[in-house]
Amino acid sequence: MVVFVLPFLGVVEKPFSSFTWGDLPWQEYDVLAIPQHRIQYFTYRGVRVWDKASRLDAVFGSAGTTEDIEVAMTRIDAQVEEERQRRAAEARLAPADGEWFSDSDDEDDIQVDLQPAVTPAPAAGVPEEERSTHFLAVRVNSEEVRAAAERVQASVVRHDPSLGACAMRPALMHVTICMLRVQDTEAVAAAGRCVTDTIDELRETLRDDDRMLRMRGLRTFGARVLYASVAPCISFCAAVEVLRERLSAVPGVRVTNAFDYVPHMTLVKVSRPVAxxxxxxxxxxxxxxxxxxxxxxxxxxxxxxxxxxxxxxxLDGFYLTEASIFF
Known part of the structure; x- marks a missing residue:
């Protein structure tokens, strides 16, 4: 895929084959082409293989990388196939009646499809060695957002008092970036260093952005998790991709998100005991x-x-953090 910027439209993504890559003067008038300086990055099966901001280049070899595009494609194909097999194994372990719950504090460890009508693969059937151990998140410290979230929670609890224990505490409110399976304490330390080392890259990625995450409207995951929709700033998803890619390269660390990324802030989540x-x-x-x-x-x-x-x-009421960066 090719991701590029157009005036008025913003960030646009199209298949590589949609464009001509020859000399423009020799092309027909109806051939789709874009100025090269507008291209932001190329992806293969969802993974970046060329990125202007970070100078990643597995396509042309201009950055001196040791991995060319064929090697990168083989590696990505293997990762996709491994993930497909892992999901198939999880599905085989699913309870027949579809009754599943997760006791994890973070809702993203629930394997939730983006279509609420479809029953997702159950976290309860996931082997222990496959479950997420950590997650990456933006802590929500806006008093405006917290106060509005508490008003929504109060309305839900007034309607159904049994959900009182299911409301996310203000100090825990966050926007999840990705879920992780971290193998051991050494991998935890390495993941922490990786997050810390990305700060300059994130600043560069977000340099021309207002960095605002706007919470608008309420939605649910399968009517079991109520969340505020997050309309991210333009560069947020690019920053998320940077973090995921850097962490995926750390030995002993694996990104475990099973579905497309939906930026959100959880307000109420029905736990197994309450259910x-x-x-x-x-x-x-x-x-x-x-x-x-x-x-x-x-x-x-x-x-x-x-x-x-x-x-x-x-001590501050937030999750126990292995590493934090502020920018």
Whole structure:
């Protein structure tokens, strides 16, 4: 895929084959071409193989990389096939009745499809050695956003008091970047160093951006997780991709997100014990319908945290963090 910038339209993505790559003076008038200086990056099966901002080049070899495009494609194909086999194995382990829950504090360890009507692969059927151990997140510290989130939570709990324990505490509110499986303490330390080392690259990626994450409207994952939709700044997804790629290259670290990335901030998540007690895992939309299209506010993208799952909270009430950067 080719990702490029057009005036008025912003960032656009099209297949590589959509363009002509010959000399423009010899092309017909109806041939699609773009000025080379507008190209931002090339991807192969979702992985960047050429990137202008970071000077990554596995296509032309201009950056002196030891991996050419054929080697990169072989590696990416192998990773995609490995992920396909892993998901197939998870599906085979799924409970027949589809009843599944995750006790993890972070909702992204739930393998949730983007179409709520489709039952996702259950986290409960995932082998222990495949489950996420950490996640990367932007901590939400905007008082405006937190206050608006608490109003939504209060409305949900008024409608159904049994969900009181399912509301995300303000100190824990965050926007997840990716889920990770980190092999051991050495890999945790290496992942922390990797996050710290990306700070200059992130600053460069976000240099011409306002860095604002705008929380607008309410949606759910399968009617079990209520979240605020996040409209990211233009460069946010590029920054997310940078972090994922750098962490994927760390030995002992694997990005475990199973579905397309949906920026969001969780407000209410039905836990397994509560679902059992109330005999339902679903959140009634009537509890938040009047606020469904509200704007909750803005959070500046100025921090990234490597957080541990199923660990005690820190002294500040946020997740226990292995590494944090601020920019």
């Amino acid at each position: 059992r007690a109330r005999r339902s895992r679903f959140i009634d939309a009537a509890g938040y319908a009047s606020m469904e299209n509200e704007t909750l506010g803005e959070q500046r993208f100025d921090n990234v945290n490597l957080c541990a799952i199923d660990a005690d909270c820190g």
